[in-house]
Amino acid sequence: LPRFDCDTDYDMAFEEFQNAAIDYLSKNRDTIFDAPVVSAKSAVAKAEPVSYGRDRPFPAPLALKKLLSQPGSNKETMHYELDLKGSELSYRVGDCFAVYPQNQPAEIAAIMDALGMDSDDVVEWRGDVMGIDQALQRACLQQITLDMMRLIAATSGNASRPAAVALNEGGDALEEFRQGHHIIDLLQTHKTSGIGPQTFVSALRKLQPRLYSVASSPTAQPDRVGLVIETLRYEWNDRSVQGVASCWLADRIDESQTVPTYVVKNDDFQxxxxxxxxxxxxxxxxxxxxxxxxxxxxxxxxxxxxxxxxxxxxxxxxxxxxxxxxxxxxxxxxxxxxxxxxxxxxxxxxxxxxxxxxxxxxxxxxxxxxxxxxxxxxxxxxxxxxxxxxxxxxxxxxxxxxxxxxxxxxxxxxxxxxxx
Ligand SMILES: Cc1cc2nc3c(=O)[nH]c(=O)nc-3n(C[C@H](O)[C@H](O)[C@H](O)COP(=O)(O)OP(=O)(O)OC[C@H]3O[C@@H](n4cnc5c(N)ncnc54)[C@H](O)[C@@H]3O)c2cc1C
The missing domain is CATH 3.40.50.80 (Nucleotide-binding domain of ferredoxin-NADP reductase (FNR) module)
Incomplete structure (x- = not known):
């Protein structure tokens, strides 16, 4: 089997690896296994019920949201508590909770605007068909992937523009360009004509969950977890940028809503x-x-x-x-x-x-x-x-x-x- 190198956004690569592995094992099972092979169907039937985790986050009601920093601070810091009742999620001090955020509607609108798309455009996103705006809700709209660099560089009129130059140069120049821009910067400074909705979303990676350290005691509050989060707002490339997760929680989630979450155990910080x-x-x-x-x-x-x-x-x-x-x-x-x-x-x-x-x-x-x-x-x-x-x-x-x-x-x- 070929080696698959994965980073945090491992789902697609892992799925490819898994399919290749299952295919390989089923074709070669006589030579690999001495013991009879258990069929996939019976193995699935015996499997434990799926618990909440990365692929199935628990929709935790936001139980408390409080400003910790005082007015006048340069940094807005918030305290949040998530209600874990019914989730069977257990945690220890030292562990983290991962939170799946949502992109800012204004950023989705700006991207659709830059590409001349509207909400009737339909795309396939990771196996499901949906409106372009829904796909953009699930995608990372900040980090410029190599596929996105190639797509923009290959678009008519961009051959001598910064993205194409950085891509040709490669190495540090390419990294510097990718670190120095978000996708919206790229779209607003390069030609985009002819880029269809499907081609565009296929060059995006999945929006990643954000990790937050547990800030509460599981003994004192077994059904709740406390988190302390700095709301990230900064000026960059002549525009105001909002941290995806920290601003989603601070600006657009209130106590009647839920936050998709799961526990990330940290055995090295106990x-x-x-x-x-x-x-x-x-x-x-x-x-x-x-x-x-x-x-x-x-x-x-x-x-x-x-x-x-x-x-x-x-x-x-x-x-x-x-x-x-x-x-x-x-x-x-x-x-x-x-x-x-x-x-x-x-x-x-x-x-x-x-x-x-x-x-x-x-x-x-x-x-x-x-x-x-x-x-x-x-x-x-x-x-x-x-x-x-x-x-x-x-x-x-x-x-x-x-x-x-x-x-x-x-x-x-x-x-x-x-x-x-
Ligand atoms: C193990 C672990 C535990 C963590 N625990 C906590 C915690 O308890 N509390 C907490 O608040 N955070 C914590 N974090 C960080 C948290 O996961 C997020 O990274 C953070 O909240 C920012 O996420 P965001 O989606 O709001 O910002 P994003 O949209 O992800 O933006 C963050 C990125 O913006 C860029 N950026 C930030 N400031 C500037 C600037 N001034 N100029 C240019 N670029 C900038 C940086 O590239 C940064 O990586 C933890 C991270 C890890 C890995």
Missing amino acids: FPYDDRPVIMVGPGTGVAPFRGYLAELEARRLSNETWLFFGHQHQAFDYLYRQDLERWFESGVLDRIDFAWSRDQSDKVYVQDRIAEQGAELWRWFERGALVYVCGDAKGMAPGVEAAFAAIAEQHGGKTDGQAWLQQIIAAGRFKTDVY
Whole structure:
């Protein structure tokens, strides 16, 4: 069988592989199997009922929607709770929930407009026949696929335009072009005449679910899951862009509607419920799993030693879950909390700076068997936090090579990251 390489949008490639595999196995079963082959029909008959998952998300009613950031913040951050009753979905702190969003109607309209299509146009989308607008609801309207590049480059009048030039050049130029534009940018700056609805949708990939860290305790709220989500709005290529999932939830879903969701287990980011101390680093929405863990400790009446490093731009606007954190600090569920408000003074201060300041004490926690958890921004924060811990090992732990020590404790499961 040929190898099929899959990325997150694996459905079509997997389906092709599955069909090829079934075909191969059925043609060669005499030589492959010693034992009699169970027919596909009887195997299906014995199968367990399908549970909710990626291919069958649970339509969870939105039970609560609340603004967490204060008016005046540069970042809108929301708290959502999904009602899981009847789903039999179970989760642990450290897991994620995947959410299937819907595209913005204005973006669908802009694409149809750029292509001169109307809602009477019918297409086939992944085996089903539907109106073009419905197909565009199911497709990723941002990422430009290679097929889309080829389609636009081959369209009459585009031979010397940027997409064709980037495609011919390939390599970094092609990647840069694809990263620097969404589909609507491409359509509005290139000729599109002659591109039919079916040809266009065939060059799109499926809209992907978005992952969100659990921010609640399954013991305290077994039928609900809490999520903390930053609403993404930004200016780009001279237009206002909205994050697909975060703006769908913030702007177009209310408490009477449902959110298609499923659980994504994360065995590599599980928390201890024995007496080991826990150091948590979670600025911004990275606080999610730590809110879940502290709520879980409270619900189970456990008293692990806990230390949270939280950060954001401004204390006055961005202190997420302030009431919860203050309550846990007062009751002793949370033993220590250090803040990094990056824009409350002239010099920017981040969680990694606070970690460096607390090096001696952190090393003592480490010697007592502490586990470190880091959640949130993968680009700036996580490498900065890793470097800060490596420096602490050299400065306070007498290690000659802090990076080597860090790799060892990562391998030993004492330094866990869940970053995005
Ligand atoms: C394991 C995991 C856990 C996560 N947990 C959380 C969580 O708890 N809370 C949370 O809020 N998010 C979380 N995320 C991120 C989340 O999955 C989404 O990626 C996020 O909400 C954005 O999705 P969206 O559909 O709103 O935006 P999209 O439409 O997907 O747009 C996001 C993209 O926009 C681009 N972009 C963003 N800002 C700019 C800018 N200023 N200029 C140019 N381009 C820009 C980037 O390419 C970015 O990838 C998690 C991700 C992972 C992988």
